[in-house]
Amino acid sequence: MADPEAVAEDLDALIDDLDYLPGHFHLEMQLNFEPRSPASLRARDLKLQREGLRQELGLAAAPRRSAVRHLLGTFAFYLEELDEARESFLQVAREDPGNLNAWANLAHVYGRLGQEEEEEACAGRLAGLMGLAADADSEADRDSHVRAARCLAEQGYAHGFDVGCASPEERAQVLAAGIALYDKALSYGQQAIEIAKDQPPVLNRLAKIFYFLGKQDMAIGTCNMSLDILRDPELNWQAYCTRAKVHITAYLHDLERVKMGLGGMPDRNHLACAKADLEEVVKVCPGLKTYLDIGQVYYYMGVDAMQELLAVDEAALNQALVFLAKAGELELGATLPELQLLRGKCLRIKGEEANAAACFKRVVELDDAGCSHPEGFGCLLEALLAQWSQAQLSDGELGREVDAWLRRAQDKYPAARLRQELQRVWRGHTGEVLGLARALVSQGRPALVRLLFETMEGARAPRGRRAFSI
Incomplete structure (x- = not known):
């Protein structure tokens, strides 16, 4: 042997x-x-x-x-x-x-x-x-x-x-x-x-590569070539989906730039083009990703670009909720944090703060440990502050909620990204945050107040001084 x-x-x-x-x-x-x-x-x-x-x-x-x-x-x-x-x-x-x-x-x-x-x-x-x-x-x-x-x-x-x-x-x-x-x-x-230029599957794969490389004009051009050969959305849904994704990405990119003061208002025609493509797909090939994408498009069509809490098209928001609900009914729908985030944002605009807060809590639960996008937690904090300012939560209830979810967020998100998100909440809701601090102090929770403000400031106190004093 x-x-x-x-x-x-x-x-x-x-x-x-x-x-x-x-x-x-x-x-x-x-x-x-x-x-x-x-x-x-x-x-x-x-x-x-x-x-x-x-x-x-x-x-x-x-x-x-x-x-x-x-x-x-x-x-x-x-x-x-x-x-x-x-x-x-x-x-x-x-x-x-x-x-x-x-x-x-x-x-x-x-x-x-x-x-x-x-x-x-x-x-x-x-x-x-x-x-x-x-x-x-x-x-x-x-x-x-x-x-x-x-x-x-x-x-x-x-x-x-x-x-x-x-x-x-x-x-x-x-x-x-x-x-x-x-x-x-x-x-x-x-x-x-x-490689054949007259084969839609090859062109669709090429369009995705251009999209991932950031060459959006080439991606759209390749999708157009594919659709010139085969326009039926039931047989060539990938070209419609990729072209819609390019338009969504372009809108969100321009939106981020204008929020940083680097450009003019984003072109809402991107949303109209994405909506037209996705409506073709959702008729013949509905699925989780399509529902989520078209729900996102309708959300941005329904809100003001600079002030997302301001509705400009109530019907579009309602349509967004319809598609997000359909996505949530599918096996994996309840596991997607981005779906819960969008749904929570729609509900906040409609004044349903408690339901919105439940969605944002689910986002924090679903986010991977180390996730660099703590937007769900920031939205949760805003929703809790709104409930408290409308007397839907007592001082004690607010304190317990903030305590529990801030500590959970610290375990989930990188410190620098969490600090940036808390600073965003501070800038947009200074009065409510100060009111929260006073309420927490009156409850005998100065340690939580200190934790909250130190996390927002993100800086250690110089030797011999305290970063925050009660």
Whole structure:
């Protein structure tokens, strides 16, 4: 019998010599690393990606379905749905028996299931296709380069759907790794691979890349090319969605600039264009993301750009709430902090402070630890102050609420970002904040007042002095 250690060394050497390694479970994606977020949040992100991929599978051309099914199987694996994962990879193997990733992924699943014979059979099939088996001459044929190109292209495709990236820089690294795999696929495939300008799926993918790179004019132009070829929203909903997203992003970018005094009022025509595109999609392909996007558009159509608490179109706000309610009815709707934030903002404008506060509390609960967007907490503080000033909350109730949620926010958000959000609340509601401080002092809560103001100021007192005194 062969020495196990020698066999392991031979195997390691063989893997080191390979120019590529089939399968999705070894890729340098955050998906394959130890999760940093709670299991419930990771499952939410996986299910959101899976929902979009299932829609894409119905429209994908035959060569791209394998790439989508590999991702669906990978997500199912990490959701502990092993039977579904196995079936996804088996479907690829049945349709394309020479697909390298299918056999590698199946071997991984069978290994987790403890089905050693099936695992060995898949590994043997993979070795034969790659020319690594003893009878390699009969297995490895002239199509080996095409198989390698497809394997690498499918892996590159997967990087665009990664979950768990903690920063834009981390996301950029993952995408760069995916592009490198595409480059290697092109070197293998040569003329096996051809990009066609008259294929909407290719154009739609290109438009998304332009959008992520910040080249918004090129993104819209590419979407227009795709829609010139195929205008039916039921068959080409991706082009409508991407074009709408570009318009939403442009409006929000201009809105932030004007709030900082760096430009004129944002062009509300962006909202009109986004609304027109999303209404086409929501008729034929409704889904969580579409409901959320169109709800956001109607929200901004319903409020004054500079003073969001001032309604300019009550009907638009009501329509926003309708779409947000539809999103909330879906399985993952209740898990999205951005949905709760938008719903809370709409309710505040309509004067429903208590219901709005409940939404903002849910935002804080749903935000990931380390989240750099504490807007939900700032809105919650504003809603609590509004309830207190309208005598809907007593001094004692307000004190307890602020105490509990400020401490929770400190555990959730980076100190610098929390300080900025509290400073925003201070500037916009100075009178109410001072009133809150007096109420807390009268309740015997000077420590909470000190904590609140020190967090707002974000500076230590000079030696020998106190940052705040009662």
